[in-house]
Amino acid sequence: MYLPDIYTSSPLWLTIDVERVEDANFGITPKKELDIDYPAVLERWHQLTDSHHLRSTAFVLGSFAQKFPQAIKALHDKGHEIACHGYDHQLVYQKPFEVWREQTALAKRILEDTIQAPVQGYRSPSWSLPFEKRYYEALVEMGFAYSSSYFPFKTYMYGNAIDKKNPFVITTPSGKITEIPVPKCLIPFSGGFYMRILPLFVTKRLFASLINRGVKPIIYTHPYELLPNLFQRFLSQVKLDKAYVLTFANTGESIKRFDTILQTFTEGRV
């Protein structure tokens, strides 16, 4: 079974989905450019990971790499794995299959041209890849060795109710591919909105419970979650609705929480 080195070498898998707030499919309204300096935000990711001697897998949108190629090269040069998050952030199941396939292949090419190295991994925007063989077959044909697109909770937008804890192999007519699912625990907790909102002691207990059962947790975050006070900052510019709350609630807490979680569960690892 193919697994990325960064996954196997740490007690938890640290991942970041590199996209702009404006790219998110559930979208803030109105869609407009927000004043966020993304290369500077990614510097904060360098600081956080350096301080814990950890490396991450960065799932990057092709459109983001076109806008900020130097920032993606810098991640690659520092030893972070660059993987593919699609070209834009539209939900996969809302696109015609062939459009998704072409855009994903394009995004992979853009990323490989940017870092001058092969890209092995794929994560669909908002975990929206249908759990169907033809999608995995297409990923194999595009040259992906693994996907991390499976979210084991059914939500209003994404996810699947089938319980998956550990990576598994999917065999397609074109070859095999590994799927690395978000491990199922009592509730979603290890990234995004959930990790910002849950009390930290609950999050720590859930991480510990997975690790004690021999399951590797996956942390996932986004660049904008590394900035403080975005909730207040954009209130006057963007409509306050469900998407706004999901996107910005408690942003700025993430860095402190990562610090605690990484210190607790990766202590002594380099």
Ligand SMILES: [Zn+2]
């Ligand atoms: Zn995303």
